[in-house]
Amino acid sequence: MNIGEASKASGVGAKLIRYYESIGLIPEAGRTAAGYRVYSGNDVNVLRFIKRARTLGFSIERIQRLVGLWQDRNRPSAEVKRVALDHVAELEAKIAELRAMSDTLKELANACHGDDRPDCPILRDLAHEDGGAHAHHNGCHKATQGP
Amino acid sequence: MNIGEASKASGVGAKLIRYYESIGLIPEAGRTAAGYRVYSGNDVNVLRFIKRARTLGFSIERIQRLVGLWQDRNRPSAEVKRVALDHVAELEAKIAELRAMSDTLKELANACHGDDRPDCPILRDLAHEDGGAHAHHNGCHKATQGP
DNA sequence: CTTGACCTTCCAATCGCTGGAAGGCGCAGG
DNA sequence: CCTGCGCCTTCCAGCGATTGGAAGGTCAAG
Structure with a gap:
């Protein structure tokens, strides 16, 4: 899956995906021999998560924390809730x-x-x-x- | 009146005054022999007008129009109202x-x-x-x- | 003369993108 | 093979409205 396909699958926009990578919101994607970025279905899920969080107005910084909590199977929901309520405030x-x-x-x-x-x-x-x-x-x- | 005094009198902040001049929101100020900007009481009034307009959330572009209308003795109040209502929308x-x-x-x-x-x-x-x-x-x- | 508070200009960062330019890659048709 | 098209890559620049800092000039007082 190259960046264009990941873009279509996630709805995020190729440039924005590269931007998110550049600021460290998403990890560096793998590359083909030619240097093309490669994405998995899970990467697409992360991008969708980010997109939805942006729709709800979360800052990139908070989204980073939310993604981190999302990946953490042992997260306390209280932490997620606090991030959300800070944003609500x-x-x-x-x-x-x-x-x-x-x-x-x-x-x-x-x-x-x-x-x-x-x-x-x-x-x-x-x-x-x-x-x-x-x-x-x-x-x-x-x-x-x-x- | 130099920029610091105009800043205190208007509440606008010297750097912001220079910025407003640089983008053409206010005309270029006069200068002393040494290159210091010189302001009049009227300039201060304009700055206060701008400050209040920013407090109400007007964009710089709309403030430019509002200042223009303010200076125009023959303005139709309908135009002012339209600018305001566009902003309200x-x-x-x-x-x-x-x-x-x-x-x-x-x-x-x-x-x-x-x-x-x-x-x-x-x-x-x-x-x-x-x-x-x-x-x-x-x-x-x-x-x-x-x- | 020196100090310190002012002034000047220019450059950079903020936030979340978005666009463009310049160049490489992959695949089709002629 | 060459050409063309569409994708990919990087880097650079700008949006809006500030704010900050660095480097250097000026003014008034001691």
Whole structure:
């Protein structure tokens, strides 16, 4: 099985397979006399594993650990779970970050006329706000913040 | 005002200011006889605008358009709104993607004992699943998919 | 004059790919 | 045998948005 066949069988893409080898995610493949890489069915399984893990957003570093655990017949499932939950925590943090951005922008866009006039709360927010916290009804007066 | 002062005033970071200049996001700053960059209060406002826009996750490319619209007194707010809503759409798409990853992983992790035993539904999913769709009760039988 | 804090430029790394160029290999047809 | 096509090989470069470091010039104070 050469790299093109392994690519078709795994769905991973020949260049990506070579890349994964170069960074040590997969071991160096065997070679034919001519220098062609040779793959086994098991190699294809590893590639599929990696592909699925990437689909779930795991970093290469974590996938390395997951592959290692997968190969280890004596792995404690707790370790796998910890890797997964660490990743979940990062995903949730990222989601919260993007959620905050999106909500803020939706609010600003909602307040924008969206016509030919230049007045725009979106630009006003970007230009003026020091931190960007939306002020609702209590507006701009600095209130009890005297020096 | 040199780059360090502009950095402190804008909160942007001297290296990043130079980078923004190098990619054309901000115009080339004036220079002293010795070659030091010189900034005005307005430059600082632009930097703050950029910083806030980055906080909201806008790409450099979109920020360029936003800065252009900001400077244009005759801008139609509709254009600003469109840039913002395009970005919101991308944010929502990304959120949905991460949400799907996180939910799948939470489900798998929830089904994982997380103890010393090697059996683990997370690894089973990564290893075996062709697409990763969770099958619930209708399991593995290929049903009516005969050739 | 020396010190130290600034400034300058350029180069490299991050992360996960993806593309291209240049050259070798395998197999078919003429 | 030669040619062509499609595969394989390596290396290099770039994406986006920074961040870091090295090597060297400048400024103000002691």
